[in-house]
Amino acid sequence: MSDEYDLIVLGAGTVGENIADRAVQGGLSVAIVEHELVGGECSYWACTPSKALLRPLAARRAAKAVRGAREAVTGDVDVAEVLARRDWFVGDWSDEGQVTWLESADIALVRGHGRLSGIREVTVTEGDGAERTLRARHAVAIATGSRAAIPPIDGLAEAEPWTSRDATSANEIPGSLAIIGGGVVAVEMATVFAGLGATVTVLARTGVLGGFEPFAGERVVDALRAQGVDVRLDTETVRVRRDIAGVTITTGDGVEIHADEVLVATGRVPRSDDIGIEAAGLEPGRPISTDDTMRVPGVDWLYAAGDVTGRVLMTHQGKYEARAAGDVIAARATGAPVDDAPWGRHVATADHSAVPQVVFGDPEVAAVGLTEAAARDAGIDVAVVDYDLGAVAGAKLHADRYAGHARAIIDKSRDVLVGATFVGPDVAELLHAATIAIVGEVPVKRLWHAVPSYPTVSEVWLRLCEEYGRESA
Numbered sequence: 398m399s400d401e402y403d404l405i406v407l408g409a410g411t412v413g414e415n416i417a418d419r420a421v422q423g424g425l426s427v428a429i430v431e432h433e434l435v436g437g438e439c440s441y442w443a444c445t446p447s448k449a450l451l452r453p454l455a456a457r458r459a460a461k462a463v464r465g466a467r468e469a470v471t472g473d474v475d476v477a478e479v480l481a482r483r484d485w486f487v488g489d490w491s492d493e494g495q496v497t498w499l500e501s502a503d504i505a506l507v508r509g510h511g512r513l514s515g516i517r518e519v520t521v522t523e524g525d526g527a528e529r530t531l532r533a534r535h536a537v538a539i540a541t542g543s544r545a546a547i548p549p550i551d552g553l554a555e556a557e558p559w560t561s562r563d564a565t566s567a568n569e570i571p572g573s574l575a576i577i578g579g580g581v582v583a584v585e586m587a588t589v590f591a592g593l594g595a596t597v598t599v600l601a602r603t604g605v606l607g608g609f610e611p612f613a614g615e616r617v618v619d620a621l622r623a624q625g626v627d628v629r630l631d632t633e634t635v636r637v638r639r640d641i642a643g644v645t646i647t648t649g650d651g652v653e654i655h656a657d658e659v660l661v662a663t664g665r666v667p668r669s670d671d672i673g674i675e676a677a678g679l680e681p682g683r684p685i686s687t688d689d690t691m692r693v694p695g696v697d698w699l700y701a702a703g704d705v706t707g708r709v710l711m712t713h714q715g716k717y718e719a720r721a722a723g724d725v726i727a728a729r730a731t732g733a734p735v736d737d738a739p740w741g742r743h744v745a746t747a748d749h750s751a752v753p754q755v756v757f758g759d760p761e762v763a764a765v766g767l768t769e770a771a772a773r774d775a776g777i778d779v780a781v782v783d784y785d786l787g788a789v790a791g792a793k794l795h796a797d798r799y800a801g802h803a804r805a806i807i808d809k810s811r812d813v814l815v816g817a818t819f820v821g822p823d824v825a826e827l828l829h830a831a832t833i834a835i836v837g838e839v840p841v842k843r844l845w846h847a848v849p850s851y852p853t854v855s856e857v858w859l860r861l862c863e864e865y866g867r868e869s870a
């Protein structure tokens with residue numbers, strides 16, 4: 398009977414770990430199946446190493462931006478030390494620490510590749526090829542994440558491009574790097590590799606950071622160019638070839654770009670292609686759709702959360718979904734009350750309206766909720782409030798010639814914030830106040846009473862209220 402558990406979680410990334418933890422805390426027995434490293438993409442090849450690589454560059458930039466401190470910065474970052482610090486953060490790609498945590502959390506680890514093989518049943522192919530069948534008394538939760546998409550560009554796959562995994566785990570900085578894509582990975586990795594000494598070219602099919610307010614991408618492009626990155630907008634990549642000298646990339650207008658390496662940063666595909674989901678009547682390779690309790694409609698024992706659902710591809714939001722899923726699986730299994738009304742304990746309501754994201758480039762971009770365009774598309778009675786962050790006293794003190802911008806999107810009919818975007822140095826920490834205001838539906842007339850400390854960059858909140866005007870509230 399040892400292979401029977403209340404819940405089986407497929408995939409031990411951050412999301413799977415959190416589902417399992419919540420379910421154990423809710424009184425269930427849980428097994429988690431992992432075929433690679435416990436901790437998943439975020440811990441070893443995504444959030445953690447990318448931010449570990451970006452941070453020394455940002456710290457140096459911050460010191461250089463303040464007269465008096467600037468004079469103390471007499472050299473470049475130490476590349477070997479930057480890479481060594483990254484290696485420390487990823488535990489040298491060993492999951493020993495996370496396995497110890499699983500043990501302490503009372504979660505059983507089964508190593509191997511898991512596939513659904515029947516109702517509430519997962520068959521695991523272990524490293525030696527042996528098969529082991531696990532049965533779940535109550536539920537199976539899929540948290541198998543995503544992998545980098547390789548678009549069907551002539552010769553791209555054969556040229557063995559870098560994906561974000563190769564970029565975040567690089568042990569040497571190539572002399573030159575071409576990046577296909579204009580999204581979050583492209584911006585962050587262009588910042589890293591240009592900062593660490595590579596000659597970087599970004600080939601963006603349209604603009605940069607589409608989906609954010611347009612001024613975000615524009616400011617990031619200006620800053621990347623000022624750092625020496627060759628950013629080519631509206632540039633289709635049509636062919637890629639690798640030879641002994643490196644890669645040659647041909648663009649839609651016939652221009653050839655030569656680089657030592659090419660990084661493909663064109664989005665993600667869900668890892669749902671080889672997990673047996675046809676056993677639950679689902680289509681392999683597609684995102685796994687769920688309701689807001691993260692249960693798959695029509696399959697009452699099957700749940701999914703994180704990247705594999707395609708809902709929101711970010712760790713913090715996947716963990717949020719995981720908390721809802723783990724708690725609701727435990728509640729349904731034990732007959733406890735289920736709170737699945739919007740904003741209840743067992744639903745991931747914020748996925749629809751209040752998703753925060755920080756792009757850790759130079760400048761940083763921090764955004765939550767709706768952009769102006771998305772709010773108008775949703776038929777909201779929109780007020781757009783803009784403010785020059787560089788005009789805030791706290792920002793002037795923070796960095797000499799601080800340049801940044803803030804935009805608030807207000808639903809006039811409800812007098813609440815529905816979106817906010819900040820662009821500038823160190824704006825990441827401004828974001829959570831906006832997330833709270835949106836989730837809490839704090840009336841703007843009440844926000845006037847949330848007094849920001851002087852002289853902080855957060856004083857932009859007061860300026861945004863003043864720009865909007867008290868009489869309109």
Ligand SMILES: Cc1cc2nc3c(=O)[nH]c(=O)nc-3n(C[C@H](O)[C@H](O)[C@H](O)COP(=O)(O)OP(=O)(O)OC[C@H]3O[C@@H](n4cnc5c(N)ncnc54)[C@H](O)[C@@H]3O)c2cc1C
Nearest residue numbers: 408410412432437438443444511541542703704710711712
């Ligand atoms: C370069 C980069 C930087 C990022 N930076 C950030 C950031 O700063 N902040 C942020 O919020 N998000 C960031 N993200 C997004 C974040 O990494 C993902 O949203 C997050 O990792 C998703 O977690 P997950 O648990 O759903 O999937 P994963 O982390 O991919 O975990 C899935 C796990 O399942 C395992 N698995 C898959 N199939 C099977 C199977 N059949 N059997 C057994 N095990 C299986 C995998 O090995 C893996 O361990 C970044 C992404 C990238 C690519």
Ligand SMILES: NC(=O)c1ccc[n+]([C@@H]2O[C@H](COP(=O)([O-])OP(=O)(O)OC[C@H]3O[C@@H](n4cnc5c(N)ncnc54)[C@H](O)[C@@H]3O)[C@@H](O)[C@H]2O)c1
Nearest residue numbers: 548578579580581582583602662663664665710755756757
């Ligand atoms: N700081 C963070 O929160 C962070 C950092 C990195 C990644 N992530 C997550 O990882 C996910 C993946 O990031 P990403 O940058 O790969 O994806 P993305 O969706 O952010 O950007 C993809 C880019 O590739 C372009 N593109 C798509 N198909 C293309 C094609 N065939 N040819 C050329 N260009 C093409 C798109 O126009 C877009 O610019 C994101 O959804 C993001 O949420 C988050």
